[in-house]
Amino acid sequence: MGRAAKKHGLTVLGYFSSGQAAEFHRELKANQKIGAHHINVQLADEDTLTPEAVGLAVLLMQEGKKLGLEPAVEMHRDTCTETPEKGYALADAYFRVTGELLPITWDFSHFSIVKHLHPGNYAEKLLVRPDLIQRAQMFHFRPFNGHHCQVPVTDGKGNHTPEFRDWLPFAEALLKCWLDGNRKKDREIFVCPEMGPVASGYNLSTLPNSWEEAKVTRVEIDKIWKRLTR
Numbered sequence: 001m002g003r004a005a006k007k008h009g010l011t012v013l014g015y016f017s018s019g020q021a022a023e024f025h026r027e028l029k030a031n032q033k034i035g036a037h038h039i040n041v042q043l044a045d046e047d048t049l050t051p052e053a054v055g056l057a058v059l060l061m062q063e064g065k066k067l068g069l070e071p072a073v074e075m076h077r078d079t080c081t082e083t084p085e086k087g088y089a090l091a092d093a094y095f096r097v098t099g100e101l102l103p104i105t106w107d108f109s110h111f112s113i114v115k116h117l118h119p120g121n122y123a124e125k126l127l128v129r130p131d132l133i134q135r136a137q138m139f140h141f142r143p144f145n146g147h148h149c150q151v152p153v154t155d156g157k158g159n160h161t162p163e164f165r166d167w168l169p170f171a172e173a174l175l176k177c178w179l180d181g182n183r184k185k186d187r188e189i190f191v192c193p194e195m196g197p198v199a200s201g202y203n204l205s206t207l208p209n210s211w212e213e214a215k216v217t218r219v220e221i222d223k224i225w226k227r228l229t230r
Helices: 021-033 050-067 084-098 108-115 119-126 130-135 162-182 210-229
Strands: 014-018 038-043 070-074 104-106 138-140 190-192
Touching: 014 021, 021 050, 038 050, 050 070, 050 084, 070 104, 070 138, 084 108, 104 130, 108 119, 119 162, 130 162, 162 210
Parallel strands: 014 038, 038 070, 104 138, 138 190
Antiparallel strands: none
C-alpha cells in the first residue's frame, strides 16, 4: 500500500493553502514533520490564470518529490481550480509540461453547484476524466446537489434525506471509477466524509450537527466500498 504516515493507528494527511512558490518548501516540511506523506494543497486564488497556476503546480510537485512527499492540488472554490474548466485546463497544461498526470484532491461538490447539475447527470457531467480520478488518492465525499455544495444527510431523526439518497449513486459511481483503474494496483485511497460546520458557511443553523452527519455518511460510503470490493 501507500506510504502515508501512521501515528497511533491513524493515517496522517497534510494540508496547506498557498499561491507563493517561496512558501512551498516550508509548508511541505511542516506537514512532513507531523508525519504526513500525502498533502492536500489549495493552490493560489480564483483569479490566478492557468499559465501562472501551472508554473506553481510544477514547482509544488518538484518540491514534493525532493522531500519524498506526495502533494495534490485540490479542486476547490477560491483557488485556481474553482471551476471544472479551470481545473481541467490546469491538469492539461501540467501534462503538456511534465508528461505526467496532475495529482488531484477531488471535491466534486464545488463543480456541481457551478454547473447546477441534477441527480440524473452527476456522474455523466462530473466523472469525465477517469484518468485524473484514477491517478488521485485523496477524495472529499461531501453530499451535494446542483444548488448546494452540502445537503443534509439526515432529517435529524435518523432518516436519510431524499437529497442524500440522490447523491449516493454518484458516490458509488466515483468509487467504481477509481477501482476500475486501481483494483490490481498497490495503491491506497483516502476518503474524507466531509461535512463543513455552520461557521464555514457549509452547514445551516437549522440542519443537523455536521459531525454526526459525517459519521452517517462514512457508514454509507463504507457499505458501498465493501460491496464494490467483495
